[in-house]
Amino acid sequence: MTIAAEIAPHLPYLRRFARALNGTQAGGDSxxxxxxxxxxxxxxxxPRDIPARIALYRIFLKLWSSMPVNMAASHAGATRAGAVERNLDALTPRPRQxxxxxxxxGFAIQDVAAVLDIDVDAAAALVEQAGREIAEQVATDVLIIEDEPIIALDIETLVQELGHSVTGIARTHKEAVALVKQKRPGLVLADIQLADGSSGLEAVAEILETIDLPVIFITAYPERLLTGDRPExxxxxxxxxxxxxVKAAISQALFFDRRSERKVA
Known part of the structure; x- marks a missing residue:
């Protein structure tokens, strides 16, 4: 198979990646x-010893990194609006990649390492660094809906390590709704099966009736969420x-949430 045939299916996705990395459609396409x-x-x-998609992205990033103009180009569109673009600009280049x-x-961490031509631990460290940098830009208050105390504490620690604050830990549907009324969070981390038999899914649905915010479900029963009903x-x-x-999901949810803003102390 020719190189052209191998890379053709991946070019639309490379254009998407280039646009996100560079900050403009024209710059990315160039x-x-x-x-x-x-x-x-x-x-x-x-390279013929790795999958075509990984090879294509590796070549692209080597070329992108070799051109000093890339950083200037990504900031040239000063009129751009939106939290995603601002967050991208705030990330240092390698963690951003x-x-x-x-x-x-959607690359697995092993494939991220292959694209960047580094080891897996180094790739994971870059993703985690990006998470910390994102937290500095979009630090927010997080509500945890989890009835298992040890798991809840583990999640709370992860949230705080990323620079966010925890508004509270709810063990039931009723507690979750009450905590939201006390202090509006910017993110919810929710289990779906709670202590008193109530549903974290129903709690989140009720919360989303009054505020719009990103939600991350952490559950042993993922099949219960595959219904097509809100919240998706x-x-x-x-x-x-x-x-x-969990850390990657938190950073991703806030990074791509266009409502996210820097928390005012």
Whole structure:
């Protein structure tokens, strides 16, 4: 199979990634074109020992990183609006690359490492650094809906490590709604099966009737969320969870939440 045929299915996604990385459609597309021109000029530069998608992104990022103009181009569109663009500009380049590969492009952490040509631990450290940098820009108050005390404390620790504050820990539907009335959170982390037999899913649905905010479900019963009903599980983590997965989901939810703003002390 020719290189052109191998990379063709991945080009629309590379354009999406380039636009997010560069900050403008025109700027992103120019780097994609430059990548294709580089491949035409030197086909041997295309690695054959790794999957085509990983190879394509690796070549693109090597070219992007070699051009000092990329940072100036990403800030040239000063009239851009929206929390996502502001958050992207605030991230340092290497963590930004790792974060976008992981969250926007959906690469597994092993593949992020392969694209960046680094080891897995280094890739995970970059994603975590991006999470910390995002937290500095969109630090918020978090409500935890979880009836298991030890799990709730673990989640609280993860939230605080990212620089966010916890408004409270609710063990029941009733407690969750009451806590929201006391202090409006910017993010909810919710289990769906609670202490008194009540439903965290129903609690979240009631909360979303009065405020609009991102929700991350952390549950041992993910199949109960696959109903198509609101709230849709845009962010879903299955128990038992990995701490890194929770941190990444928190950063991702806030990063792409266009309502997010810096918390005022």
């Amino acid at each position: 780097y994609v074109v430059a990548t294709l021109e580089a491949l035409v000029a030197d086909p041997a530069s295309f 790792a974060f976008l590969l992981r969250t926007v492009e 599980p845009a962010f879903l983590i299955t128990k038992p969870f990995q701490p890194e997965a």
